[in-house]
Amino acid sequence: MAERELLCIYPWMAISQESPGNRLSVCCWSKVNIKNVEKRSLEEIWNGPEYRYLRQKMLEGDIEKICKDTCPFVVNGKYVAKPDRIDGIGREYVENKRLMWKEIESGKVVISSKPTYVKLYPTNRCNLSCIMCRQGNVKSEHIFDKMMNEIRGWFKYMDRIEFVGGEPLLSKEVIEFVKEFDPAEYPDLKIHIITNGILLNKNIIDMMDGKFRSLSISVDGASKEVYESIRVGGKWEVLMKNMSYLAEKVRGKDVEVKILTVVMKRNIDDLFNIAVMAKNFGFSVGYQPISGIWHGQSIERRRDIIRAIRQLKKAQKYYPEGVYVNSAISDLSRKLDGGGSLLKKVFNRVVSIGGKWL
Numbered sequence: 001m002a003e004r005e006l007l008c009i010y011p012w013m014a015i016s017q018e019s020p021g022n023r024l025s026v027c028c029w030s031k032v033n034i035k036n037v038e039k040r041s042l043e044e045i046w047n048g049p050e051y052r053y054l055r056q057k058m059l060e061g062d063i064e065k066i067c068k069d070t071c072p073f074v075v076n077g078k079y080v081a082k083p084d085r086i087d088g089i090g091r092e093y094v095e096n097k098r099l100m101w102k103e104i105e106s107g108k109v110v111i112s113s114k115p116t117y118v119k120l121y122p123t124n125r126c127n128l129s130c131i132m133c134r135q136g137n138v139k140s141e142h143i144f145d146k147m148m149n150e151i152r153g154w155f156k157y158m159d160r161i162e163f164v165g166g167e168p169l170l171s172k173e174v175i176e177f178v179k180e181f182d183p184a185e186y187p188d189l190k191i192h193i194i195t196n197g198i199l200l201n202k203n204i205i206d207m208m209d210g211k212f213r214s215l216s217i218s219v220d221g222a223s224k225e226v227y228e229s230i231r232v233g234g235k236w237e238v239l240m241k242n243m244s245y246l247a248e249k250v251r252g253k254d255v256e257v258k259i260l261t262v263v264m265k266r267n268i269d270d271l272f273n274i275a276v277m278a279k280n281f282g283f284s285v286g287y288q289p290i291s292g293i294w295h296g297q298s299i300e301r302r303r304d305i306i307r308a309i310r311q312l313k314k315a316q317k318y319y320p321e322g323v324y325v326n327s328a329i330s331d332l333s334r335k336l337d338g339g340g341s342l343l344k345k346v347f348n349r350v351v352s353i354g355g356k357w358l
């Protein structure tokens with residue numbers, strides 16, 4: 001029988017809290033919400049009806065039901081291949097990862113392996129009021145403490161714990177966790193934070209040293225004027241000071257710092273210069289499509305779309321090893337094409353590969 005490739009292994013690998021409410025997901029591009037998290041244990045949820053559905057649909061290649069078409073895997077058509085070998089230090093980490101692959105290969109939807117990647121939302125509070133973001137307005141009950149208590153038992157299997165928000169550096173719990181975290185105890189587990197960078201001062205950077213493999217800083221302008229007009233409350237000089245110290249601190253180390261830029265009306269003419277700035281710091285840069293229209297920053301006019309795509313292509317040409325533009329360009333191009341479901345195209349391609357996957 002012909003073989004079919006699997007688009008993504010997140011349903012076997014990840015638990016993601018995408019908002020401060022009582023809901024989980026597998027990633028920020030998932031259409032499936034896992035509700036009532038406060039009433040169920042994570043063990044129950046991991047093999048509960050939502051995860052079984054997600055795994056089944058992924059096995060069938062029926063991603064239209066479960067994935068948004070802004071997902072980079074969908075955009076890039078990048079299929080996940082089985083790794084030649086599983087890198088890892090801890091015995092339990094490596095054994096869990098091997099088991100995970102076995103379970104994926106045999107098409108299991110109820111699994112014994114544990115998640116290796118957990119994303120948490122410690123707070124919806126923020127020190128900034130960015131024009132395209134409404135995180136600060138989202139009010140809901142927190143499940144952060146419950147999640148942290150439950151996943152501690154999984155740390156030995158995990159390679160990534162990620163904190164987003166709100167501004168995660170405002171969370172005392174996150175700061176305490178990072179302070180107390182001992183990389184020798186969990187050598188495969190690395191912490192990742194998505195931050196606006198304003199609170200990322202020398203003390204915090206020194207405290208984080210050795211505990212991070214990657215860090216994302218959101219920067220939407222390459223000049224004081226554009227940056228501060230988008231990231232309201234953010235100070236360009238503070239950001240530059242923090243990023244300069246960080247660049248110095250991570251130089252020559254195995255740490256990837258990525259600038260995240262939301263592509264919007266206000267920053268079209270800064271997009272290329274953000275790549276120049278990232279390269280100067282030795283960071284990479286990922287351009288994200290903007291979501292929502294309520295902020296009035298979505299790029300809709302044909303000539304603006306073309307300008308933005310030109311900037312992004314120029315950035316990619318200038319810094320090919322450090323610039324990630326595909327999902328932003330794809331999002332803009334679709335608007336030029338008048339819409340059209342990318343998911344359908346990818347779905348058809350996956351299905352046409354053959355009957356059974358793997």
Ligand SMILES: C[S@@+](CC[C@H](N)C(=O)[O-])C[C@H]1O[C@@H](n2cnc3c(N)ncnc32)[C@H](O)[C@@H]1O
Pocket residue numbers: 126132133134135164165166167168194195196217218260261262288289290291292
């Ligand atoms: C909500 S923030 C939380 C973390 C942190 N406060 C920060 O700004 O990096 C996470 C990411 O979402 C991005 N973001 C905010 N509003 C967005 C929107 N409307 N569309 C797409 N991304 C957005 C931010 O730029 C940031 O990279």
Ligand code: SF4
Pocket residue numbers: 126127128129130133134135136165166167196218231
């Ligand atoms: S700093 Fe992050 S969470 Fe805060 S308003 Fe800006 S994008 Fe939203």
